[in-house]
Amino acid sequence: MKEEIVIAGFGGQGVLSMGKILAYAGLMDNLEVSWMPSYGPEQRGGTANVTVILSDKAISSPVLDTFDTAVVLNQQSLDKFESKVKPGGTLIYDPSGIHHLPTRTDIKVVPVDAMGASIELKNAKTYNMILLGALLACRPIVPVDAVLRGLKKTLPERHHHLLPLNEEALRKGMSLV
Amino acid sequence: MEEVKLMKGNEAIAHAAIRYGADGYFGYPITPQSEVLETLAELMPWETTGMTVLQAESEVAAINMVYGGAATGKAVMTSSSSPGVSLKQEGISYLAASELPALIVNVMRGGPGLGTIQPSQSDYFQATKGGGHGDYHLIVLAPATVQEMADFVGLGFDLAFKYRTPAMILADGIVGQMMEKVVLPPQRARRTEEEVRQQCPWAACGRRGRDHRNVVTSLELDSAKMEENNLRFQRTYAEITANEVRYQEYFTEDAEYLIVAFGSVARICLKAIEDARAAGVKIGMLRPITLWPFPTTEIARLAKQVKGVLTVELNAGQMIEDVRLAVEGAVPVHHFGRMGGIVPNPNEVLAALEEKFSIKF
Known part of the structure; x- marks a missing residue:
């Protein structure tokens, strides 16, 4: 098993932390993991992306050109990464703010209205967990239980009261697919 | 069995330094290695092992704090990224000339000049050919994984003390910033003052009954004596070349x-x-x-x-x-x-x- 994932969007959308939770879930599931961020002046408003690799074998390159799965959260990221999904792969995107829809027919294209769902949950910060749920529904690469344990590991203890809300968001995201 | 952790290469360096029993870290923030100093500050080792962690006023100050600490036989280190490592070169040359052990970490970014904060390996010449003035070499270790980032802290210190010469970890922005699995080395106690004196009979840490004063200097105005020094350095480099090639x-x-x-x-x-x-x-x-x-x-x-x-x-x-x-x-x-x-x-x-x-x- 090997899954090569890119998550891309605006800084502040939770792109890096979504990747981090996924990487920790892989750790919990005894997989080899690699988390390679685009680092730099990419705070709120700039673009940010992260490459996450989960594998049952040792991982060679943490830098990739093509991906099994892409999760894209803005137009720039869609423009950049649609062509980089391997044939037969999966492209998950949030349609809010997307003017030019994906056109490829050789991949599975999954729109997920995570923005709308986060409004329903009355908490914009649940956005990335909703998308992570959608990702897991499309690509069940790690068990939900591992994600929840991974989340607990990444979240400082003072935020642990938010764990149930995050689980709700994760499950809501899974139900959207 | 030690727990498998997930962390950035830069964080692994900080954890490994504490666990090695390092005595001091002196640094100044610069992308893409700031997490070394940040992680050390967060872990507060001065409350556990007694390790000193200090954000200096500049890279130049930091390397000279390393020079001072190393002269007393302490296991001291600094880290920076390319432009900051250029600033440290004078101090590194002095460390080499004074035959002092120290660990310097360079998480390279693109240059020349301030360049970019993105990954690079363009300091290869500087690291391997003696970045400062004079005939000298550093032992240069190039980690490819977060595990090696952790492991090379101990290896770098061990080699530096074995040969009384500074060692460098030459990493890049990728291995500094990426997260992957790592098993950290076990926690070692810092050496006692007595152990430091035994391990480093050359250290300038107080005469205390010794029949001579230890003087640490890179200056030798007598050319014949300076050439003797140079020949001794070269013998050390030959010994390192014969024994320490890793690939x-x-x-x-x-x-x-x-x-x-x-x-x-x-x-x-x-x-x-x-x-x-x-x-x-x-x-x-x-x-x-x-x-x-x-x-x-x-x-x-x-x-x-x-x-x-x-x-x-x-x-x-x-x-x-x-x-x-x-x-x-x-x-x-x-x-x-x-x-x-x-x-x-x-x-x-x-x-x-x-x-x-x-x-x-």
Whole structure:
């Protein structure tokens, strides 16, 4: 098993932390993991992306050109990464703010209205967990239980009261697919 | 069994320093290595092991604090990224001339000048050829994984103390910023004052009954004595070259072409090699782990077996000079590199192999 994932969007959308939770879930599931961020002046408003690799074998390159799965959260990221999904792969995107829809027919294209769902949950910060749920529904690469344990590991203890809300968001995201 | 953790390479360096029992860290923030200092500040080792962690007023101050600490026999280190390491060169030259052990970490970014904050390997010349003035070398370790970031802290300190010479971890923005699994070394106690005095009889840490004063200096105005010093340094370098070359080979047994790459770039090349072998082309790789001393003999041996050598570096071609010295014209040696903080993907490495050696995948 090997899954090569890119998550891309605006800084502040939770792109890096979504990747981090996924990487920790892989750790919990005894997989080899690699988390390679685009680092730099990419705070709120700039673009940010992260490459996450989960594998049952040792991982060679943490830098990739093509991906099994892409999760894209803005137009720039869609423009950049649609062509980089391997044939037969999966492209998950949030349609809010997307003017030019994906056109490829050789991949599975999954729109997920995570923005709308986060409004329903009355908490914009649940956005990335909703998308992570959608990702897991499309690509069940790690068990939900591992994600929840991974989340607990990444979240400082003072935020642990938010764990149930995050689980709700994760499950809501899974139900959207 | 130690717990498997997930962390960035920079964080692993901080954890490993505390666990080694390091006495002091002196640094100044700069991307992409600021997490070293940040993690040390967060872990507050001064409350546990007693390790000093200090954000200096500049890189120059930090390396001179290292110089002072090292002169007293303490296990001290600093870290920075390319422009900051340039600032430290005077101090590094003084450390080498004073025969002091110390650990310097460079998480390289693209240059010259302030350049970019993105990954690079363009400080290869500076690290391996003596970045400061004078005839000297550092022991240079090039980690390719977060695990090696952690492991090379202890290795770097051990070698520095064994040979009384500064050691450098030459990493890059990729291995500094990426997270992967790591098993940290066990926590060791810091050496006691008595242990420091025993291990470092040269240390300037108080005379206390000794029949002479220990003087640590890089200055020697008597040319005959200075040449004696130089010859002693060279003997040490010869001993290091004879004993401490480290490297890793990948798929070299039946390789028809050889890649030489270090650090995170070696991992990108490994993926390219896997793809090439799937297409039936036998590529192998040698990854130097010590950039100085360089695995010259090993590359010369492999050059007899292959049709050509490709060095892949995040620079305009620096390590290729050492590879060519090793190959001595036996086969063509080509370079492929990206600069400016751009990191090639495995497909670009394959394309370079195709172009340079007229092979088809």
